[in-house]
């Protein structure tokens with residue numbers, strides 16, 4: 001929670017997503033998608049930077065301590081003719097690659113703040129530090145060195161499993177059970193035991209560019225959490241309060257606009273919607289909504305942005321987020337299997353759209369069939385009809401596969417098909433799917449939520465990995481209904497300066 005008026009330290013987190021059913025069709029306002037929020041969250045801790053007496057600093061610093069070369073420093077200025085606030089990345093020492101999502105979000109959110117809080121004109125933006133902490137499942141595990149070359153001491157340099165200074169900070173001083181590091185014991189090449197500590201936010205030993213994403217929607221989660229933490233840090237509660245319906249609407253609208261701009265395209269926005277609201281049946285907003293908005297820095301941008309974000313006319317913001325009829329049966333979980341690959345969604349969407357535009361009637365009928373499965377799946381899951389999950393998911397997969405064949409996009413590649421078919425035979429597994437756009441992103445498994453099933457699935461994936469010389473693993477992440485939330489700063493106190 002934000003503290004007193006002097007202490008504006010705040011942590012906001014936003015969940016990742018899994019579009020269980022509705023990929024492609026959800027790009028069309030006629031249709032909806034069934035999206036679940038995930039327990040993997042991106043947290044952003046916003047705090048003031050305290051400067052020594054006489055030192056004047058106006059930087060906003062964003063840092064991702066889990067990656068190499070991931071500190072972005074920004075200066076900012078007010079652009080004439082209502083062009084809003086623009087940030088400029090400052091370089092000192094080793095050049096740092098720009099972070100387009102972070103920079104764009106700052107442009108939009110600082111502009112919005114300066115427009116709705118007139119006192120900003122006189123006192124500007126105090127320097128702030130924004131720390132991004134992503135749950136480990138957003139990225140594939142760094143490759144484990146083979147047992148013969150694994151160093152025997154975890155302090156050796158270059159060992160991705162050793163603790164970086166920041167990891168030590170997190171794992172050693174985190175006070176609550178949920179943030180405590182877990183210790184696992186492995187057998188070394190010489191047969192000795194070797195303990196290593198797994199911190200809550202691990203260091204991936206790579207730059208962000210080289211990290212292997214698992215496809216949980218990191219950009220939507222970071223844009224949403226960064227937007228919310230900036231709003232909560234700089235604005236008084238009377239202007240932004242995430243616990244209210246109005247606060248969530250402001251967050252949703254602003255994050256959607258910033259995310260679309262950073263992506264350079266207008267996706268359906270299901271990922272930002274679930275980052276804000278959690279699991280839901282989602283109908284997209286009309287893309288025309290954003291067409292009249294000037295770009296950051298252009299004349300009239302600030303006023304137009306604030307008017308659009310604050311617009312509560314539902315005929316303009318015509319997206320629909322329905323949480324009713326979305327849920328999971330008791331004792332059932334959505335889990336994810338990382339295949340350590342990742343997918344180029346954009347090229348897949350192009351192929352599907354080319355096919356749809358060439359054969360509108362055929363495609364229309366296929367989309368209708370997919371929509372029927374989306375609705376059925378939502379009904380079966382929220383109604384607790386466990387016995388029907390497999391059939392509905394199987395039928396959804398079949399139509400997606402056939403659409404993929406027709407348009408030449410690997411929506412359910414053969415390797416995934418084979419693995420999922422075999423996985424569905426494991427006791428306790430109810431259904432599987434390659435979610436979202438499909439391809440090689442992490443696969444989703446709807447399964448019984450008990451230790452026995454988890455063990456069997458893990459055993460299956462281990463054997464499958466060995467047999468096929470790949471790395472497939474059951475991630476810790478699970479479907480979760482809650483959206484963006486303010487976290488207890490106390491849980492992050494080792495990161496507060």
Ligand SMILES: Nc1ncnc2c1ncn2[C@@H]1O[C@H](COP(=O)(O)OP(=O)(O)OP(=O)(O)O)[C@@H](O)[C@H]1O
Nearest residue numbers: 064099100101132134213215216217218219220222
């Ligand atoms: N931990 C992080 N710290 C800072 N920026 C991040 C972090 N994680 C993601 N980003 C930003 O998000 C971008 C990744 O966005 P992209 O759309 O490629 O992936 P994604 O949203 O995870 O994709 P998918 O929907 O397939 O999961 C990065 O280039 C970076 O700008």
Ligand SMILES: C[C@@](O)(CCOP(=O)(O)O)CC(=O)O
Nearest residue numbers: 023024267268269436437438
């Ligand atoms: C293809 C699409 O419908 C879903 C993409 O989902 P994902 O990024 O693969 O989870 C695109 C979109 O909805 O923006």
